[in-house]
Amino acid sequence: MAAGSRGLTREMSITHKDFFRLLPRAVNGAPVTRMGNQADIATEAGRVKITLAPESIRKLGLMEFPVTPVSIEFDGFNPADQTAFLSRFDLAYQRGGG
DSSP states (O other), X not given: OOTTEEEEEEEESOOHHHHHHHHHHHTTTOOEEEETTEEEXXXXXXXXXXXXXXXXXXXXXXXXXXXXXXXXXXXXXXXXXXXXXXXXHHHHHOOXXX
């Protein structure tokens, strides 16, 4: 990561195809440049670089779930803007359950 940037890694239960399909909603329509399994997002608060690691499958009994490690790097964000970005991002990828 560049100086002044912060990042995190998450494991998400999603395929690459679904991740990129939902990404515009997750970033509130901010411009996204996609390069393979990476996305660069330009926001008013700064830049975000998202990198998807290879997909895998997690098996729980007879059920199978996609698993993708996702790295998110922030550049130029203050802590409040980073928290706001992650809140919207998490909400966009949240799935209902019951």
